[in-house]
Amino acid sequence: MTPEGWRGRVLRGLRTLPEPRDEAAIRAALAVRDLVTGRRPPPPVRPAKPVKPVEPVAPPKPLPGAMIRRPTGLPAVTSLPEEAEWAMPQGISGSGRPVRSLYQTGAGAGQKYDIDLLEQLNAEYRDRRIVPNPPSYSDTALAEAARRRVRWVNDMVGLAGLRTLEIGCGNGFEVWSLAHNLGCDAHGVDVTQYRPWDQLAGERVHFECADLAEGSPYEPNSFDRVLSFTVWEHVTHPYAMLKATYDLLRPGGLAWIRANLHAGPQASHRYRDIWFPWPHLLFTDQVVREWDVANGREPIGHAWVNRLSWLHYEYYADLLGFEVAHRAFTETPIDEDFYSRFEDVLGRYPRTDLRRDYLLMVLRKPA
Secondary structure, eight states, X not given: OOHHHHHHHHHHHHHTSOSOOHHHHHHHHHHHXXXXXXXXXXXXXXXXXXXXXXXXXXXXXXXXXXOSSOXXXXXXXOOOOTTSOOOOOOSOOOTTOOSOOSOOOGGGGOOOOSHHHHHHHHHHTTTSOSSSSOOOOSHHHHHHHHHHHHHHHHHHHOOTTOEEEEETOTTOHHHHHHHHHHOOEEEEEESSOOTTHHHHOBTTEEEEEOOTTTOOSSOTTOEEEEEEXXXXXXXXXXXXXXXXXXXXXXXXXXXEEEEEOTTSTTTTSOTTTOOSSOHHHHSOHHHHHHHHHHTTSOOOOSOOXXXXXXXHHHHHXXXXXXXXXXXXXXXXXXXXXXXXXXXXXXXXXXXXHHHEEEXXXXXXXXX
16 A cells, blocks of 8 residues: 555544544654655555444543643654753843833833823713713613514524523513513523512513522523523623523524623723723722722722633633524724723733624524
8 A cells, every 4th residue: 555545544543533632643643654754664454353342431531731632733743852962051140130121011111090090081081982872771771672682682593482591681671572572481580689570470471580500490401592681791600601501402492692791892881980991901990999989989890790702702612512603793993092092901902802892692502
């Protein structure tokens, strides 16, 4: 058999190996190298012997800190022997003492992120607020927002007549609208019980106060659709919540999730009072609490938001076996002058993440 033929045979065999393939992949790569370069002749072809069936063995768990799957496309190289001589610099002193730098970032940048700066920036942005018209929390406004949201999701994934679950349902207006306008068997769950639940609950409107990341009151594989509107950023254990979502969906079911991203301009959730972008990246909670007190407000600081980027969501979805059926972002253009003034802090974040406020994902549980 030619070296090319042997190479194909080795590669086909490699694809049939169980995970993890690290050691097997290395051995196979070395065998291919030897065959192609002619370092030794290929072994004689022998008739295949019958193989005794064996019970499947689960792959070993990776060691703490180890990569789950190492890259296998690296070139074959020869390691240097431990005893090989290695030249070392001699007579060097002053290591770690810079002479000059083109950049000055971090604490050494000289900018003091205190109440005075917060007040100054708020005054500058009074007439060009990051959110000019914040949504109202009145009952009428919440009901109207629920109508828009439910129609939006229905137009994307279809909800009519299905068994649905809203994670983080809040006051429950979306759940009620699902049942009364689309004929859904509609369920809502939240870690906080809200007063309107008793008024909205009915034959097809159900509410539960529970943390799905800790335990679920629902049977597995029991929902056709899961919905969540800008709640995931407030979840303490987002991966556990996403796993619970996967478990609750029926095969072929869809999860429609919209989440506020941590590095986005609005993620502090204080845009009613703080009008410039990224206050949560520039100012600590303590500074904002002190500012609240100085202005006669309850010291609440920034809203608690986990630090997931959109890549975390995609990684978690892939890890659980979800298919990403749709992905989109709501973005706010970067204020370049503002960015330049505070690049010592904002420059630590990818610019792509700094302009992405919201992530919308539709995840499918494989049928």
